[in-house]
Amino acid sequence: MSATPAISLQDVEKSFGSTRIIQGATLDVLDGERHAIIGPNGAGKSTLFHLISGHLVPTSGRIELRGRDITGMAPYRINRLGLSRSFQITTLFHRMSVVENIRCALYYPLGYRYSFWRLCPRLKDVHERADEILERLGLTGRRDVMAGMLSYAEQRALEIGLTVAGGADVILLDEPTAGMSRSETARAVDLIRALTENKTLVMVEHDMSVVFELADRVSVLLYGEVIATGTPNEIKSSRQVQEAYLGVEVA
Amino acid sequence: EPVKIAYIDPLSGGFANIGNAGLAHFRFMAEQLNAENALPDGLTYEIVPFDNKINAAESLTVLQSAIDQGIRYVVQGNGSSVAHALVDAINKYNQRNPGEELLFLNYAAIDPALTNEKCSFWHFRFDAHVDMKIAAMTDYLVDRPEIKKIYLINQDYSFGHAVAAAAEKMIAEKRPDIEIVGNDLHPLVKVKDFSPYVAKIQQSGADAVITGNWGNDLSLLVNAGKDSGLDVEWLTFYAGLLGGVSALGDAGVDHVRQISEWHSNVPNEETDAIVTEFKAQYPEFDWAYYRVGVLMDMLTKAINEAGSADPKAVAFALEDMRIDTPVGEVWMRKDDHQSQQKLYLATLAKGQKFDLENSGIGFKTDQEFALEDTVLPTTCEMQRPE
Amino acid sequence: MLQVRNLNAYYGKSHVIDGIDLDVEAGQIVSLMGRNGAGRSTTIKAIMGLVQADGSIRFGDMELLGLEPHQIAHCGVGYVPENRDIFPSLSVRNNLLLGVKSGRGKGRWSPEDAYDLFPVLRERADTAAGFLSGGEQQMLAMCRTLMGDPDLVMVDEPTEGLAPLMVAKVKELLLEIARRGASILLVEQKLTIAPEISERLYVMGHGRIVFSGTPAELEADHALRREWMEV
């Protein structure tokens, strides 16, 4: 692991009107680690993601991506610097086919940008990459189905696929397994693990089994503050965390 | 074998009523002439209506289909803008298709340019143009010394501009003491509430307003004036045009004057018969376009003289033609294809022999202008085919 | 209280619910379990009049089938949808107030009760509900339905996406609802709280009821759980 953290938050604050939702969050996500953020509902986890990905602009504080200041940058520029995220509520391109969804995530990273003089059917590299990703997502069989027609679990998988396809090396996943059954969850965990090999992963998750299975380190967010960071086992045994989040019984 | 005449005017949309009124005039005349066997060789007239939605570009589309149907004569009147477009297109067509020429007979588009700098051999105008009418109107003003301040309000297009320009120029010549206290141009048919304009007129202290407005632009304007208690004299061109009088109502009586080549209360038995007969056939309309009758009569005479309905021969026959009409002679001047005729200034009044739109209100002559007095010079340099 | 007989439901042409029978007695908590896509949500949507269905649904002495959703609601059936469907542009308070049915007197629940149970709702009372976090929205959706004072509450996946501490609160709320005299039809997939609070459980598979019994009986039936519930 290199010395500069992949993502670093310094005293980040965010208020909506007079309510402070994120109150001075400070957090370093190390390069190459899988980092889970847990916390009670409304703690500000999704908000934190929005801040990192540029969807929202922090009220104060500083956010760095690999040492580079990205505070207040537009989402697409942050994405171009190698950070990609998924959404808690699935957001796909519903009226396009599954494979076209993935391709959309590839044009920019593969350098085609806003080109209106190159024909997509000729872009071999895009096609190969897209098919390869579909293969890994297990969606090859659904290649030409419109994304809006997929089942929920398939949509979640595609959501993850869209997030990682561009080859970003910092991946943010917001509750990737929400709404999935146990077996689907297990499959999703494997998928995430495979797809984020050698990448930095930050995820929000309520399902503790997923958290403890996947994460190298866990941070606990409470009232917009990071109250603890540590290995899963450290977190599990922390009294403070138990009271604040896990309740009496630990999953 | 009919002589087909394309009637190109608005037949749908906001101006449809005016277009339909003109159409009725032409149909009426065609029937009369056909019944009299006025054309040689068993020829008859057929009026073929085309809707141009009062759009210059659209007019050219329908002109195309008229040509497709083998039509060689075009009549139009509503809007000098359309007339300009037609003249242009017909000039080009005639040049590109020798032997298949079209002839344009204009019964109401009165921008002076059409028989001056933009004159064409293929265009004949049967109505007095703006300068001629304003000349008459200003002659009338000479006898009305109590009018000291005049306000000009016109539609913002070539015809309205022509009215404003002619009025400014001729008032300065004939009544230099009159002050022009305002000169407004407003967009064609877009204004819904004229009260701001009326307020301006009121503030200016004008005694009279000169306006070329027609259709709703006139009735809304005069009505707004009535509502605000505006007490001025309206000197207009088209108060008698369809829809005008009923919209004006009593507001117009004694306040609204019109300059035109004729009106139904010009005493003459022959025209009285036409007015009555026309009303019987078309109860919705009144015989208002005297010049349509003149146009059809002159055309008939020209076809007879030329011995064929070929537009080129007919055009030559029309040049310099003189014809006697019930109220006097009409002369088609060769230099510019502008008809020369009598003009009348008349006021809306109650209790006249003929009313308009069944409103009980009709025109009453204030002053009559003889043909010789309405003649104006032209700048036309006519190019004639061999 | 609720008697469903031979219920069939359709999405367009696809036959999703295939002749099921189901009962909820007054004051009971009954759960409907099963795998993804088994048809649980569709069942309660059918009861609520939201999907095309045939068969018979009796509630008290009313036949619900064929009524419009708003009429069914007026019969005393409450429904908390799976995806919460809070009204994002309205404030939290107005969301709650919309739950109150016109022409009804004071019922078992008032907005104050909701605020007391979930103080965060009071704090956010004037915020547009769309800005609430996922969990907060779930609480709001449940409370909103309670404002209409239903005699039967049908809740679809109330613990989905909730932190463990919150799950416990939802459980409390459900028990409180039952305590105040309403019956509950709970739809759940992951066996988070259903076995603990239900008196009876149904398990669905492929649009049919494949099991009905007490939590203990379900606990004992390993084969069934393996086949139909993926534990």
Next chain:
Amino acid sequence: MEGWIFFLFNGIVYGLLLFMMSSGLTLIFSMMGVLNFAHASFYMLGAYFAYQISTIVGFWPGLVVAPILVGCIGALVERYFLRTVHRHGHVAELLFTFGLALLIEETVVLIWGRNPVPYSVPLDLDFALFQIGGTSYSAYKIFMMAVSIAMFVFLYGIIARTRTGQIIQAALTHPETVGTLGHNVPRIFMLVFGAGTGLAGLAGVIGGNAFVTEPGMARALGTIVFVVIIVGGLGSLTGAFIASLLIGVIQTTAVAIDVSLTDVFATVGVNLQEVPLHELWSKRISDVAPILPYLLMVLILVLRPRGLLGTRDS
């Protein structure tokens, strides 16, 4: 000074008329999110119905009956068409009302012909009430202003003060859920659409005789009513009210200003005769008055897309 008060007053008169004509549109738009392109057509229907009724029993019964008739037609349109179209989204809805406008205009032509009908101001109100700066104001104009203000108060009552407004706002995004809470959404939608078109009809009854009742009157009313609700802010009634007055005052005052930019610059010694677009600069403010509302609308949309008091982004 007196002149300014005079123009201000005229502006307010005009503004109130604008509000009267756009109030039904505001109601439907702010509650249902439907931009009703046929609004002006319902306005026209109101005028024609009132004319027809007035030929039989006089103006006053028509004032009540015509708007109700128009409202019923609106409600039927909602019930049998708009509701179906609603499922295909907002664009389809917009286009439907657009087609409806075409159809209503043609139907009016079919029944009443293309010429204006003689629908005139009732004699009871056809007299000058008072004068400002030499201009008299007819009782009918004051009556129109009163109706406009009454409409504002009435609408303010429904939109801001009742649950109906909120039910509808909620139903915009989640109609089913609102239904499960016990509210009869379709009926409310129908009523609101009926009320909105009824208001348009009322404006027609009152405006039809003040201006001209003819088949082109809907088209002539045109997009100015949209300008009002957009400048006011999507979904804001008060905004629409303020915007009407603002536009009224701006337009009326502009007509009175006979100065052009070229004149203004000439006084400080700068000659604009030669610069590009000199035609534009040499136009007098009074000549460009008709475009000012649209200019205002574009500026507002660019600088403050929600409009003056709007609460919603779309």
Next chain:
Amino acid sequence: MTLGSRFAPLALVLGTVVLLALLPHMFDSRYALTLLNQLGIGIVFALSYNMLLGQSGLLSFGHAVYFGLGGFTALHALNAITDGDLPLPVPLLPIVGGLMGLAVGIILGWVSTRRSGTIFAMISLGFAELVAACSNIIRGYFGGEEGISGDRMSGPVLFDLTMGPQRDVYYVIAAWMLVSALLMYLITQTPLGRMANAVRDNPQRVAFVGYNPQTVRFLMFALSGFFAGIAGSLFAINFEIITAQAVGIEYSASVLMMAYIGGTGYFLGPVLGAIIYTALSIVLSAYTEAWMFYLGVFFIIVVVYAPNGVSGILAVHEPVLRARLMHRLLPAYALAFVTGAILLIGAVVVIESSYHLSQPGALTTTMSLGGIEYDADAWRAWAFGLGALAVGAFLLRETIRSVGGAWADVRTRMGGEAAA
């Protein structure tokens, strides 16, 4: 890729070229050429509009602005050619107009594409009204109510095209139509085209695959302005006149109707729409005064019952055709067609008769319809019309039900095959 599929597009293009070249020989009346020319213009215009509505999800009420300004510029350029100031062959004028459309698209697009949805629609309406109103003010450029006219028989001659005869104009329009349509199609196949679809579906997500949704919208907007400008120039060449109406709201509305009637979901949808719309408005208006009524009814039927347009209706038949089940639908269709025709005849009689009666200028109550003369005021005509209307409506309802039945049958058969 097989050889066939590789050359299929090429064959399609070649086929179209041949067809376009033959058309004027098949229909050589002046009127047919007029119609064809306007069809060509409408097609380019509608396709350019669909780059916004169908492909980028931008509902514009002001597309005529780019069309019109392109046309005006082309005409000014044409006049410059006539005056000898511009050595450009007339058939190449659309390049000038297109560039103007592009330039205006860039300027106005820069402001308006910062927004999407209803706000965008309203901004477009605002710009449209503004430009339309300005046309009254900047008379030098727009020529006031008269518009600007020119003479296309000037300047250097290209390929023997003197531009005098209609047919020369037809070839120019056809060529430009083909090239523009091809280019616009190819744009849908580029990364920008695909991202435009993505922005339409989900702008939020687009930002997280590296694109600025505003930039995507902006580029599409500007390009669509370019093609609208080409369409406007073709209009200018065809009519040799352009008036302020060309930038007005009615042209914007008509292009919207074209695209929507044809169907915005398919590339060729707007082509179909342009053909239907132009034919209805030109041909019908030559035969009946009620053409706007029919157009309105037709449009409403499409919006209410066929939201994907005519091409959407055709598209649902594609799988049926492929499954060779079309013959199962045809009998029901034939029945519906017959009953529909009864309804239509009744409706036409009623509508035409009442128009005839309500119109001033009708000489008598006698009128002729389809060659049959009758008295529009007699009860017999009305009884016939209303009767046919009622009977047709009743029967149509029944036959539509049988169409539904046939469809259900076809669907189950196809479902069976898909499962097999």
